[in-house]
Amino acid sequence: MQTIYDAKISDYKTISILGHCFDNKAMVHLAKHLPTAELVAIKKFNLDKIREDIELVESEIILTRQLSHPNIIPYITSFVAGPEVCVVSPLMAYGSCRDLLTRHFSEGLLEPAIILILKDVLSALIYIHKKGYIHRAIRASHILVSDTGQICLTGLRYACPIIKNGKWQRAIHSFPNSTEKNLNWLSPELLQQNLQGYSEKSDIYSIGMVICELANGSEPFAGMAKTLMLTEKVRGCTPQLLDRTTVPREETIECGGDTDISANVLDRRFGRDLHELVSLCFHWDVDMRPSASQLLSHSVFKAVKKAPPLPELLKPALPLSDRVGYDTEEMENFDALAKMSQLEIFSCEWDF
Incomplete structure (x- = not known):
């Protein structure tokens, strides 16, 4: 049965910042989808910063949602939350x-x-x-x-x-x-x-x-x-x-x-x-x-x-493990998460 991801920000708990994208006009977050406890990636576009590029963001969301191929990143859902456009996709752990x-x-x-x-x-x-x-x-x-x-x-x-x-x-x-x-x-x-x-x-x-x-x-x-x-x-x-x-x-x-x-x-x-x-x-x-x-x-x-x-x-590179999301329920900040998971996790430019 296919997982249903509702288009509401309250269903997602942000764990950490993974990096920047879209010329630093958006942030990529590691988050947990609370109804399923699955880890996902959320791109958050600040509407003020992308005002001149809003058509690019819109066209990317529309086109990506029209395509279906195992080697093209799917957009699970997208929605507006306050001043941000949020786009949810599967976590690509490497x-x-x-x-x-x-x-x-x-x-x-x-x-x-x-x-x-x-x-x-x-x-x-x-x-x-x-x-x-x-x-x-x-x-x-x-x-x-x-x-x-x-x-x-x-x-x-x-x-x-x-x-x-x-x-x-x-x-x-x-x-x-x-x-x-x-x-x-x-x-x-x-x-x-x-x-x-x-x-x-x-x-x-x-x-x-x-x-x-x-x-x-x-x-x-x-x-x-x-x-x-x-x-x-x-x-x-x-x-x-x-x-x-x-x-x-x-x-x-x-x-x-x-x-x-x-x-x-x-x-x-x-x-x-x-x-x-x-x-x-x-x-x-x-x-x-x-x-x-x-x-x-x-x-x-x-x-x-x-x-x-x-x-x-790809060794010695390590992926973000799914168990990070499950074993760090009480972790509220990124430094503690990285220390507990003993993984090499730090912010980078995820320019996608």
Whole structure:
């Protein structure tokens, strides 16, 4: 029997603040749904702070509620409580992939973990594209991980429809609002804003950026001036995975990368299939760039069938355990909760 979550704030007890999102215009809270004692995440948007972006929040809630896929974060319910718009979703106990990189994997995730995450992201993207939408904000902070290793894609406030007046558009010309934080992940054709426009294939370029982000620890062009980043993309600069096959020890990387390369990075080697997958995503000719379903059929996903479960590959990272909510009934503040649970819990930027 499906759990019913009433749209009233009194049904939820806030346990702690998990972090910020939406350019610090909203807070993400860990809360307990009192009727069921289940842990959930609640995003609280301050109406005064999001006054200019209220349409983005509304469109994200509406679109997310229309979609149903195991790899897209569901919104259980949403409601207004005082000066805040509250959106309730399942607790993704590992947080975002960006959180994992920041806290535990500054030089990138293990290759099997990257492939497992990518497999679920592509499944979500296939569904989104079939529904007639371009995501336009695929990045590590919009990829959430549950305690069981399930991957959920979020960030749909930047999505745009491909279908107009009942017809599938070959090219889109609209530029996403409030997109400054997504610029590094966006495709050259989207950033150029020319008459040729862009299509759902622009999301595939973003997938390539995410693979590099998960493998290298940061996205290509990180820290680069936006104008220079755009120039590099337009002139055909192709980001790549950083390992001993792409970064000679006597050289530094010049194209979309970081000059501070550690010995660990110079010693590692990613598989040929993963390198090939990245190259396919960054194909300059959009017509030659594969679709999400074509990417998912790549041979790189066959080898990962024997890989350990994702939570094993994410160690030493630990998820927020469900028992935290049950065993800390009398805990009223975040510090006491973290101490009692003996888990590494602290505020971060959950930008989803």
